[in-house]
Amino acid sequence: MEKELAIKNPALKRIIKRINEGTCLVILGPNLLSEDGNSINDRLNNYLAEMLPKKVTHNITEGFLSFDDRTRQIDLEDHIEEFFEDELEPNKMYEKFAEIPFPLIINTAPDKTLNKVFDEKGKGYDYSFYNKVTPPKATIKKNITQIYNIFGDYEHLDSMILTYKDLFEYLESIMGAKKFKFKDQLHESKAVLFLGFSFDKWYFQLLLWIMKVDSKKLRSHLITQDNLKKFCEEEFNVEFFDDDASEIIDELYKAKMDGLIEEKENNYEPELFISYHWSDESEKMTEVLKKQLQEENLRILIDKDNLAYKADIKDFMRRIGKTDGAVVVISKGYLESINCMRELLELYKVYENEEFLVRIFPICLEDANFFDGKELLKYEQKWKDKLQIIEKEYRERGQSAGNVLDEDYKFIKEIIEKFTEITQKLAEINLSSSKVLKDTDFKALIADIKKIF
Structure with a gap:
């Protein structure tokens, strides 16, 4: 009881309760691995434009690239793999985040940094991703964390959204799908936690459209644009913590280390x-x-x-x-x-x-x-x-x-x-x-x- 009283933020108390119930899901934005204010997406786009200056153009405002089909087929794959495997490493925030037993983590970046942390810690997880061209076969594993890359996987170039054309093809594909893979899990959850987002970016608006979560009570880290915050609160019923993502993760990690968040036992019998x-x-x-x-x-x-x-x-x-x-x-x-x-x-x-x-x-x-x-x-x-x-x-x-x-x-x-x-x-x-x-x-x-x- 004393430990519970140590957490003063009532919203955080509710999140911890939902985590212990297994009803709190997380959606990770590309800003969680930001460097100098640049998200994973921005860093990748800048990297490709720098490595292929005559073949790749980066529209910084919109966050998309432009290049021809030949560049996609011949040049991009190796450079993209180099970026994700050599340039990206888990930060301390990811190390702490991996200790918190969320049942489902939807990742909006095409990286596998979190997977790397889970592997290093020897934690069980199931990984899958959405491929707008050929959706991979699903696996069914219960009582372990599921990591789902909703906008693709860097090792499968066709699954990534790099250009406007990719975005249109993605929309066409996902509108034709009968059901978003984790729709039931999202609707059955009692809390959805957004971490590492720029809420004015295309991927956030697209994500909310895919999920159709306008009736869902969501939690997010603080954003500073008052007009955008007001819009999100009214349009999507998003509530905001008065903290940034790192502070929320620190609080949840501390709660886990203090025993307030319980480790889930994998005792599920299929x-x-x-x-x-x-x-x-x-x-x-x-x-x-x-x-x-x-x-x-x-x-x-x-x-x-x-x-x-x-x-x-x-x-x-x-x-x-x-x-x-x-x-x-x-x-x-x-x-x-x-x-x-x-x-x-x-x-x-x-x-x-x-x-x-x-x-x-x-x-x-x-x-x-x-x-x-x-x-x-x-x-x-x-x-x-x-x-x-x-x-x-x-x-x-x-x-x-x-x-x-x-x-x-x-x-x-x-x-x-x-x-x-x-x-x-x-x-x-x-x-x-x-x-x-x-x-x-x-x-x-x-x-x-x-x-x-």
């Missing part, structure tokens, strides 16, 4: 859903697989085991969506079952885009003939035939049929709409035969699952 058809071969294989996975300390969710009598199926479907991954045992019966396909549709909706290929682990039984295009067309036709039968019932029985068949009609229509899309996605995954997997105690499958948990 939960894996197994989706299969209740037929002889599928069920026998699932039982063997379940035992193998449980020996690896994975929690297993199976409808036959976990869906209680008279339980709400919609609630169970929501629970499926919260699992960390799913093994899908694809058989002839599976592809023809409305309940199985309902589960697959739910997984497809929840594990969006590239994450579907990461979080789904398919096993194909021989009777499915999954890699035979003609057979897949036959499955799709069977669903169309079922839809026609329901439509006939509607015509003959009217509203009475609707009361009974509406839900099936909706799902079958969705199955038909998504069937080709989903099966094509699954076909992109390199699958071993079910016999090989079973004969080797599913070692290859389990190894792949453990890579992401």
Whole structure:
């Protein structure tokens, strides 16, 4: 209690409380590694303009570069790597910051300085970045800090925003994405802490637009432009500490060293859903697989085991969506079952885009003939035939049929709409035969699952 009273700033007390709850996220700006008032972005742009004076022009006011395609293809990559690997080193602020257990750190610079600090301290973390050209596959690791570079990674030149053209391509890409990767985490958080920002720069305005955080209560370090501060407070509900970023980090670091901020234990047990058809071969294989996975300390969710009598199926479907991954045992019966396909549709909706290929682990039984295009067309036709039968019932029985068949009609229509899309996605995954997997105690499958948990 005495330690708590030592922190006089009530806003800082609330932040410490949220950190201990695991509900405080951080967004790092490029000014946190500033040198002589220049952010990482400014320093990089100045460096490239200095190294390539005849090929690169730096628009200091806007913060963008201009250069031709040949310069991008031939000259930039090596110089950018030199800058980030030779010119950038973690400062004391980063050393302290890495000690504070935030669940998610969104980095708006394309550097990996924080990663370097985590590596040196031997701290576990998961790293990913947004690539406007080819988004990398996600990983799923819980109870460790996730570092996400929202504006790219310097080792992947196509992911960086260096020019106006890059910015337009980024906007086009992210507007086409179904969902910003950490949108759910941001909405579930109770505090978002901004550190190291110039609030009048393009990247800050773009970031708030991407996140759509106008209804979120945010905290930030102090900015001096009164009119801009007033605008941010009114437009985005941002609150400001009467300190700069270094002072806030110092206070949080001291709280951590004093034991007011607790170290998070990585005791999370991932939960894996197994989706299969209740037929002889599928069920026998699932039982063997379940035992193998449980020996690896994975929690297993199976409808036959976990869906209680008279339980709400919609609630169970929501629970499926919260699992960390799913093994899908694809058989002839599976592809023809409305309940199985309902589960697959739910997984497809929840594990969006590239994450579907990461979080789904398919096993194909021989009777499915999954890699035979003609057979897949036959499955799709069977669903169309079922839809026609329901439509006939509607015509003959009217509203009475609707009361009974509406839900099936909706799902079958969705199955038909998504069937080709989903099966094509699954076909992109390199699958071993079910016999090989079973004969080797599913070692290859389990190894792949453990890579992401």
